[in-house]
Amino acid sequence: MTDKNDIVLQLRDVEVHFPVKAGVFKRTVAHVKAVDGVDVDIYRGEVLGLAGESGCGKTTLGKAILRLVEPTKGEVSYISPEKDMTELTSLSKKEMDPFRKKLQIVFQDPHSSLNPAFTIFGSLEEPLKKYGVKSRNERRKIIGDLLEAVNMRREYMDRYPHEFSGGQRQRIGIARALCIGPEIIVCDEAVSALDVSIQAQVLQLLMKLRKERNLTYLFITHDLSVTEYLCDRIAVMYLGRIVELCRSEDLYQNTLHPYSEALISAIPVADLDKKTKRIVLEGDVPSPVNPPSGCPFHPRCPKAQDICKSKVPPLKKYTTNGNEHYASCHLIDLPEVN
Amino acid sequence: MENNKNIALSVKDLKTYFYTNNRCNKAVNGVSFDIEKGKTLCVVGESGCGKSVTASTIMQLLPTLSRIEEGEITFYKDDEKINIEKLERNGQKMREIRGSDIAMIFQDPMTALNPVFTVGFQIAENLKYHTNMNKKEIREKTISLLDDMGIPLPEQRVDEYPHSYSGGMRQRAMIAMAMACNPKILIADEPTTALDVTIQAQIFELMDNLKKNYNTAIMLITHDMGVVAELADNVAVMYMGNIVESGTADDVLRRPTHPYTKALLDSVPVLGRGRNQDIQPIKGSTPDPYDRPVGCQFAPRCSFADKTCEVMPEITNISSSHDVRCHKYKEIFQY
Numbered sequence: 001m002t003d004k005n006d007i008v009l010q011l012r013d014v015e016v017h018f019p020v021k022a023g024v025f026k027r028t029v030a031h032v033k034a035v036d037g038v039d040v041d042i043y044r045g046e047v048l049g050l051a052g053e054s055g056c057g058k059t060t061l062g063k064a065i066l067r068l069v070e071p072t073k074g075e076v077s078y079i080s081p082e083k084d085m086t087e088l089t090s091l092s093k094k095e096m097d098p099f100r101k102k103l104q105i106v107f108q109d110p111h112s113s114l115n116p117a118f119t120i121f122g123s124l125e126e127p128l129k130k131y132g133v134k135s136r137n138e139r140r141k142i143i144g145d146l147l148e149a150v151n152m153r154r155e156y157m158d159r160y161p162h163e164f165s166g167g168q169r170q171r172i173g174i175a176r177a178l179c180i181g182p183e184i185i186v187c188d189e190a191v192s193a194l195d196v197s198i199q200a201q202v203l204q205l206l207m208k209l210r211k212e213r214n215l216t217y218l219f220i221t222h223d224l225s226v227t228e229y230l231c232d233r234i235a236v237m238y239l240g241r242i243v244e245l246c247r248s249e250d251l252y253q254n255t256l257h258p259y260s261e262a263l264i265s266a267i268p269v270a271d272l273d274k275k276t277k278r279i280v281l282e283g284d285v286p287s288p289v290n291p292p293s294g295c296p297f298h299p300r301c302p303k304a305q306d307i308c309k310s311k312v313p314p315l316k317k318y319t320t321n322g323n324e325h326y327a328s329c330h331l332i333d334l335p336e337v338n
Numbered sequence: 339m340e341n342n343k344n345i346a347l348s349v350k351d352l353k354t355y356f357y358t359n360n361r362c363n364k365a366v367n368g369v370s371f372d373i374e375k376g377k378t379l380c381v382v383g384e385s386g387c388g389k390s391v392t393a394s395t396i397m398q399l400l401p402t403l404s405r406i407e408e409g410e411i412t413f414y415k416d417d418e419k420i421n422i423e424k425l426e427r428n429g430q431k432m433r434e435i436r437g438s439d440i441a442m443i444f445q446d447p448m449t450a451l452n453p454v455f456t457v458g459f460q461i462a463e464n465l466k467y468h469t470n471m472n473k474k475e476i477r478e479k480t481i482s483l484l485d486d487m488g489i490p491l492p493e494q495r496v497d498e499y500p501h502s503y504s505g506g507m508r509q510r511a512m513i514a515m516a517m518a519c520n521p522k523i524l525i526a527d528e529p530t531t532a533l534d535v536t537i538q539a540q541i542f543e544l545m546d547n548l549k550k551n552y553n554t555a556i557m558l559i560t561h562d563m564g565v566v567a568e569l570a571d572n573v574a575v576m577y578m579g580n581i582v583e584s585g586t587a588d589d590v591l592r593r594p595t596h597p598y599t600k601a602l603l604d605s606v607p608v609l610g611r612g613r614n615q616d617i618q619p620i621k622g623s624t625p626d627p628y629d630r631p632v633g634c635q636f637a638p639r640c641s642f643a644d645k646t647c648e649v650m651p652e653i654t655n656i657s658s659s660h661d662v663r664c665h666k667y668k669e670i671f672q673y
Contacts, residue, residue: 053534054505165623195384196561200605200619222534225564229607229615252610266539268564269609272591280543281536283490284504 007079008216009042009065009184014074016057016064020289033288034060035071036240039315042184044081047210047217049231049248051224051263055285057240058220062186065218066103067096078102101131104177108189110169114161120147120172121157127179146175149212150205167198171205178209184216192221203230224267228252236260239288239296242315246325254320256327256334259297295330303331345414346523346555347373347396347440352409352423354388354395363627365391365404367579373523376553378545380566380587382602383576386624389559392576393525396557397442398427415439415522438468441516445528447508451500457484457511458496464518483514487544506537513544523555524548530565542569563606567591572659575599578625578635585660595662595670597640634665642666 015038017031035057042048050058064071067088076088078099088099107113115123124143133139144154150171161169170190177185187206191199203226209215221227227234228248235245236259244257255261262279281300286292292299298308307330315328317337324337354366366388373379381389394400396411411422413435425432444450452460458480465476477496484492487510500508509529516524526545530538546569548554558569566573566587573591574584575598583596594600604618622639625631631638637647643666651665664670 053536167623195624196563196602197384197605197620198623200617203607203617204619224535225607225609228609228611229613229617249612252612263535264609266535267609268538268542268562268566268568270563270567270591270603270606271608271610272567272588274608274610278539278542280539284506284537285534 006044007041008044010075010077010079010085011038011040011042011065012075012077014038014061014064014071014076016060016069017072030289033240033291035064036288036291037074038237038240038242040235040242040245042216042218044183044216045210045214046232047219047230049227049234050218050220050237051222051227051234052237053222053263053285055288056237057288058222058237059188061237062105062188062218062220065186066100066105068105101180102183103186104180104182104184105186105188106170106173106177106190109193110166110173111161111193113173114169116161119158119160123161124157124172124176124179127176131180142179143175146178147172149178149209150175151201165198167194167201170194170198170202174202174205174209178213181213182215184218186218186220188220189222190219191226192223199226206230224264225269236263239286239291241296241328242326243297243329244325244327245315246320246327247323250320250323250325254325256318256320256325256332257329258301258303258331262302295328305331344374345372346375347414347557348410348412349392349396350410350412352392352395352411353407354391354400354404355407356401356404358403361628364579364630365627366395368409369576369579369581370409371574371581371584373555373557374572375522375555376549377571378549378556378558378569379572379574380570381557381559381574381576382561382563382566384561384624386578386627387576388579389576390527393442393527393557393559396422396525397436397440398422398425398432399436399442400427413440413523434468437464437521438519439521440523440525441519441521443509443512443516443524443526443529446532447505447512448500448532450512451508453500456497456499457503461496461511461515461518464515468519479518480514483518484511486517487511487514488540489514506533506540509533509537509541510544513541517548517552520552521554523557525557525559527559528561529558531561545569563591563603564609575602578627578630580635580663581661582636582664583660583662585657589657589660593660595656595660595667596636596664597642597666597670598636600670601639634663640666642669 014035016035017033019028020030022029052058063069065076071089077085078088079085121143125139128139143157147154147156191202219231231248234248234251235242238259244260262281265279283300294310295308295313298304313328313330315326318325318334319337350370352366352369356363356365383389406423413420413422461480462476465471481492481496489495489507489510530541570587573587574581577598583599594603601620605620607617620639633648633650637643646665651663653661653663655661
């Protein structure tokens with residue numbers, strides 16, 4: 001389905017460091033290394049999952065792509081279908097405008113991401129106004145069509161957010177992201193706040209829209225069962241770095257990184273026949289202000305060796321099942337591929 | 339079933355209603371179950387189905403606008419039988435039970451811990467009221483409790499405030515607090531919903547140990563079928579204030595008989611089943627509690643429903659351990 005050469009978004013060494021300020025003069029005393037050197041290519045039409053525990057930098061990375069937070073270093077390049085490459089982080093606010101049309105985001109909390117003082121039409125017409133749909137009637141028509149696309153009634157556009165349930169609001173959030181015909185949608189924990197039965201409705205809607213509109217998703221979530229179901233490829237993040245990146249089947253069948261292994265084993269599975277021994281990790285995620293030396297995972301890793309304490313493992317390329325599989329661990333026994 | 343020796347708490351036909359603005363919300367509408375010693379009962383359901391209200395009713399922690407309308411909550415303390423629903427909400431007897439015999443862990447450790455007292459003080463409070471220990475013993479016990487919960491440097495951590503604890507540590511401090519007096523029953527209301535999976539695994543390990551070492555009866559409230567498969571001995575599925583299906587974990591997960599249980603199981607992606615699994619959303623959404631459907635509460639969303647469902651179905655016994663509240667169960671029955 002996805003073409004290896006058809007990259008739509010290319011991230012190179014993206015870093016987002018937030019300064020920690022202290023003292024009377026608010027001097028910068030340290031940096032929170034929220035995202036610390038991420039390289040990844042997103043192919044046109046794929047669903048890339050971004051998984052990890054809270055505080056691993058997955059949301060920050062999603063926002064950095066849209067420049068909702070400014071990356072402190074690195075490149076985010078958008079490649080158009082005609083293969084024109086534009087580096088986004090160096091653009092001015094004005095130059096960024098045409099690209100905002102291609103990149104949209106759906107937020108986690110549907111209760112706080114819609115303005116309660118605006119009707120649904122009021123919220124959804126803003127981007128259309130900005131991108132040149134002048135006539136009000138036309139805007140009403142577009143928004144009506146969009147609401148129908150997300151399985152809601154046209155008439156709902158004149159209601160206020162408080163009249164809707166969580167699942168409906170999340171669908172409105174999706175409609176808002178679709179408003180100006182984006183190519184890439186960042187879904188930041190888009191189904192995490194919903195009840196299970198509603199979650200399934202939203203997941204199916206996302207799949208349907210992707211097929212109809214040929215969308216590319218960056219799907220940020222902490223729930224690996226959802227990523228497995230939805231995503232073509234999954235990137236697992238830990239302390240601001242990608243530790244494993246591969247096709248979603250391979251992450252479950254041929255796990256390479258001990259962190260992914262522990263993460264998968266910790267997920268409660270609703271299947272009595274698939275009970276596995278859970279690997280219980282000691283302690284919490286270390287502070288990103290002061291990450292451990294060497295491999296950031298070594299203090300919690302059950303397999304850690306001496307080398308892990310001193311040397312940061314690079315993200316290397318391997319093959320499993322004939323597919324490329326990236327992982328960063330010193331202890332992998334497979335031959336490296338170039 | 340009437341083997342009282344193994345039962346720690348039994349709830350019979352419990353009804354808890356809330357009264358606001360001249361309207362009545364029948365949050366818990368006739369719920370019966372038993373919690374066995376050394377076993378985990380999981381109560382599953384979507385938000386608003388009444389699972390947390392059931393827990394607060396047992397603990398007598400309901401707000402003043404609510405009332406236990408009918409029903410019995412019997413707590414078997416050693417040889418004594420105590421009817422909790424007859425006790426005064428903040429009377430001496432209830433306060434004796436609450437915290438020492440029946441303890442509760444809340445969903446959000448951030449709001450359940452008091453930010454202006456040290457964690458040690460909050461755990462010690464329990465011991466101060468319910469035991470005869472002196473100050474020194476209390477402090478030692480507090481430290482050993484934190485140590486049991488796997489909190490590093492307990493001697494130092496005991497004097498710290500909740501803000502310097504991480505989410506997982508706060509939840510462990512909550513469990514330490516709940517376990518301080520070796521309760522007979524532990525009620526855990528979504529204890530891991532706010533936590534990461536790796537931390538969740540740590541908490542589950544702790545709860546498993548409690549069950550094994552102290553023979554504690556656990557009532558675990560959750561919305562996650564995965565958690566149920568992992569921890570439950572017995573399961574009760576709730577929908578709109580009723581238990582629609584109950585039985586052993588084996589009964590309910592392998593042979594779901596109520597359409598709602600089946601739909602719940604079909605709506606979640608299961609890890610390891612790959613991309614071709616067929617997940618089925620439940621159509622519609624949960625009804626407004628002030629405007630309930632007539633008869634079976636699930637009927638408007640159920641694909642099996644017909645005319646007979648306009649009457650509330652009775653609880654049917656399928657096997658000695660497996661009960662269901664549905665007219666159509668024979669069509670879904672999969673033995």
